[in-house]
Amino acid sequence: MEINPLEVIRSRKSSRTYTDRILEPEVKVRLLNTLSVHSTGLFGESLRLELVERQPGEERKMKFDYGYITNHHAYLLGKTKKSPDARMSYGYLMEKMVLEATRLGLSSCWMGYFDPDFFTEIHLSQDEIIPAIVIVGYAVEKQPVKERMIRIAIKASQRKSWDNLFFLGDNKAPLTPETAGQYAEVLEMTRLAPSSGNTQPWRIIREKQSDTFHFYKKVINSSYEERGMHDVDLGICMSHFEIACHHLSLLGKWEKRNPGLSAWEYKMSWTGE
Numbered sequence: 571m572e573i574n575p576l577e578v579i580r581s582r583k584s585s586r587t588y589t590d591r592i593l594e595p596e597v598k599v600r601l602l603n604t605l606s607v608h609s610t611g612l613f614g615e616s617l618r619l620e621l622v623e624r625q626p627g628e629e630r631k632m633k634f635d636y637g638y639i640t641n642h643h644a645y646l647l648g649k650t651k652k653s654p655d656a657r658m659s660y661g662y663l664m665e666k667m668v669l670e671a672t673r674l675g676l677s678s679c680w681m682g683y684f685d686p687d688f689f690t691e692i693h694l695s696q697d698e699i700i701p702a703i704v705i706v707g708y709a710v711e712k713q714p715v716k717e718r719m720i721r722i723a724i725k726a727s728q729r730k731s732w733d734n735l736f737f738l739g740d741n742k743a744p745l746t747p748e749t750a751g752q753y754a755e756v757l758e759m760t761r762l763a764p765s766s767g768n769t770q771p772w773r774i775i776r777e778k779q780s781d782t783f784h785f786y787k788k789v790i791n792s793s794y795e796e797r798g799m800h801d802v803d804l805g806i807c808m809s810h811f812e813i814a815c816h817h818l819s820l821l822g823k824w825e826k827r828n829p830g831l832s833a834w835e836y837k838m839s840w841t842g843e
């Protein structure tokens with residue numbers, strides 16, 4: 571039975587404590603098949619993502635774990651060029667894999683802080699980076715107290731309200747679910763997108779007279795911004811927006827068409843057909 575992608579978006583949450591259980595063979599095959607399908611970025615560029623595994627109990631460990639993560643041994647990652655747009659495309663494609671992993675019954679966790687030398691399978695040239703990785707696996711049934719405290723500290727289950735994220739015509743008039751009309755659910759799925767430290771650095775302005783949505787970046791955390799993580803976050807939210815549009819048969823395309831509507835940094839536009 572086909573699973574509603576919007577329900578997958580609603581159900582997914584970050585997990586930091588995993589069991590030693592390795593990926594089921596059928597799940598691994600389906601993940602690899604999906605990796606081969608999702609290989610084109612926002613600008614038509616080719617971007618290869620990979621599944622990397624380590625054996626449970628292997629002596630070699632990640633040197634630095636962000637956010638208290640234990641028993642991790644399966645990772646989704648890839649390499650891309652050192653540019654904000656490349657990071658955005660990376661987040662856009664990787665989030666599709668995160669949601670596919672969720673659909674297959676796996677838990678996951680985005681990581682922007684990690685040791686790239688841990689992944690000897692990935693060979694980087696001077697102008698290439700691994701913007702972020704995603705841990706995938708089977709989470710423990712009950713979250714440990716420390717993980718629950720971390721989620722509370724970063725407000726992992728909370729999201730900004732509509733009036734902080736979505737606007738109509740300019741960056742002052744809020745866009746409401748009522749005025750969003752058929753795009754209300756699309757924007758709600760975008761609001762639910764994960765981000766570094768749950769900062770949600772995206773702002774979206776809808777044109778008054780058309781189904782055109784302009785995506786902007788608002789710097790929330792200077793450390794995340796310096797590492798390019800806010801740009802990855804923008805790609806993640808764009809992935810949610812596109813997936814919801816396709817599910818609701820709202821056709822459109824991504825393009826660069828900066829309308830100069832805001833002091834925020836312009837990133838991308840979705841033009842409805």
